[in-house]
Amino acid sequence: MVKHHIYWWNLENLFDIENSPRRSQFLNDHLGSELHGWNTNILNKKITNLTSIISQFNDNQGPDILGVCEVENEFVIELLITAMNVALNRQYAFVISESEDKRGIDTALIYDTEKYGPEQLTFSLRIIKRNSTRDLFQVHINTANGNKLICILNHWPSRSGGELTSEPFRIMVAENLSYWIERIYEEQGDDAAILLMGDFNDNPFNKSITNYLMAINNKALVKSNRVRLKYFYNVMYRFMDDQIGTFVFGNEYNLLDQFMVSKSILSEKPTLQFKLSSAAIVDFPELTSGSYNKPVKFGRPNASKFNLNGYSDHLPIKIVLSEKALI
Template sequence: MAQHFVAFWNVENLFGPEDHPQRIPWVAERMARDLEGWSEALYARKQDRLAHVITRMNEGAGPDILGLCEVEDRFVLEDLKHRVGEELGRNYGIVHADNQHDKRGIDTAFLFDQGRYSVDPAHIFSHFVIRRTGTRDILQATFRTADDREVILLANHWPSRSGGAEKSAGFRATAGETLAYWHQRIREEARDKERACILALGDFNDDPFDPSLRFNANATRERGDVERAESPKFYNFTWEYLSTEAVDSQGNPRLLDGSLYYKNDGNLFDQILAARPLLDRGAAGFKAVAGSAGIFALPEMVSHRTGQGPIRFGLPKGDPARNINEEGFSDHFPVKILLEDG
C-alpha cells in the first residue's frame, strides 16, 4: 500500500541575500537592519542547512509534500527545491502565492514531488486572514495522484504573539475562524463531502489547547467528536506528540515538550489537523497512518541546553559573528505525518 510522507517546517527567515534584486521595496526598507550582513555565503549556508534536514526526512527519501513558512519569495523556493531535489533525485514542484499582507513580506508554500502528484493551478487559493496590521494568508492546494486520489492541504502561519499572548489572541481567533470557514466551504464544494481529504498544517502560534484551535478552528483531541460531528471538525494530531524522545547534539537523550522554545518553555505551535475522512479507512482516498504524526528532530538540530529546543541559524542584524550560528537551522522543528492509500 502506497504511503505519502507529508511534513511542515517553519524555516525561520529564509530571505534572499542582502542585495536580493527581487526584494519588494517596502520589505527591503523594513528588513534592512535585520538583513545587514546577510551575504551570499550566509544565505547559501542557510539553504544548505535546511536541505540537510529535508533530505533526511522519510528515512532519507525526502518528503513527498513539504509545507513551508517564513520564505521570502519564489526565488528562495527555487533554490531550495534545486538543492533538495538534486540530492534526492526527485523533481519537486512549487506551490506559492506572493503574500502582500504580511508586514515582513514572508509567505507560505509547498514543495511536492511532481513524479507522484499533480497540482491544478486553478485549484490553488490564498485565503485572506483579516488583520488591520496584516498577516499571512492561508494557502490551499489540491494534490492529485495518478490514480485520481486527492488530498487538499492548507498551509497556515497564524499571527504571532508579539505584544503578548493575551493581547494578540484575537488575531489568532480570527485566523482560526478563517480556517474553519474554508474547511466547511471545501466540504460543501466537494464532489463527495464524505470523501474530502483535508489536512491543515502549519505554525499556528498557539498551542493545541488554546481557544483559537479548540473553539475557533474546531480542532479537537477527541476522535469520536470528529466522527460524530454534523458540522466539520478537525482531529488535532498534535495531542499525540505532546512529548518527543530525542537525542541532542552532544549525544544525550532529550525529552522535547515543544516544536519550539521561548523563555525556557516549550510550545507546540507546529500542528497537524485532519478532517474526518482521513481518520476512516475505506471512506476516502487517503488515511492517516496511526502513530505517524510527530516532531522530526535530528540530533544535530537539538540543543543540549536545558530549556532550549531547536538550534537556530539566525539573522545577522549587522553583526553576523554574534547573531549567526552557521551550525544552526531554524527556531522550529518540522512536524510530519504519513498518509496511506485508503
C-alpha cells in the same frame, strides 16, 4: 497501500539577499537593517544546512510533500528545491502564496512531480487586520491514483506583544479558516480529505484551535455522525507530555507547529481513500541542543545569536497518510 510522507517546517527567515533587486521598495524600507550582512554566501549556507536535514527525511529518501513558511519569494524556494533535487535525485516543484505580509515572509508547498500532479490547484485567502497578515494557502494535491488531498497551509499571527494581547488576531484567523472549510465541504462534499498544516503560533489546547478552528483530541467526536459541527483531529496533541516542543521559549515547550486531519481521514468507511498512519516531531540530534531540546536556530548576521551551523528556531513535523492503491 501507497504511503504519503508529508512534512511541515518553519524555515526561520529564509530571506533573499540584502538589497535584492527582487524585493519591493516597500519591503526594503520596512525591513531596514534587519537583513544587514545577509549576503549570497550566508543565504547559500542556510540553504545547504536546511537541505542536509530535509535529505534525511523519510529514511533518507526525502519528503513526498513539504510545507514551509517564512520564505520570502520564488527565488529562495528555487534555490532550496534545486539543492533538494541534487541531494535526493527527485524532481520537486513548488507553489507559493505571495501575500502582503509586512515582513515579506510567505508559505509554500514543495511536492514531488513524479508522484503528484502535473498541476496543483491553488487558492489564497487574505487575512486583514489593521495590516495584511500571511495568507491561508489552499493546495489541491492530485495523486497518481486519481484522488485529491486538500492541503491548507497556515502561518498565524505571532505572539509579539504577548500571548493574550495577540490572541484575538489568531482567533480571527481561526474563524476565517472555519468559514473557508465550510465552503470547501459545500464544493467538494462531506468526504473531502483535508489536511491542515502550519505554524499556528498557538498550542493544541489554546482556544483559537479548540473553540474556533474546532481541532480537538477526541477521535470519536471527530468521526461522529451525530454532531453538526465538522471537527478536525489534531494529531499533535499526543506529543503534549513528551518533553519536546517544535518551538521552545525559555524553558517552556510549545507545539506551535501542527497537523490536523478531517473526518474522512479518520473514518473507517472502506470507500474513503486516505487514512492516518503516523505522526512525529523530527528531532535529529543536530537539530536540538541543551536540556530542553531547543531547536538550533540559524539567526541573522545582524542579530546577537547568529549560528552558521544552525538550521531553524522550529523543529519539523511529519505525518504519514496511507492511500488505497488502485484495484
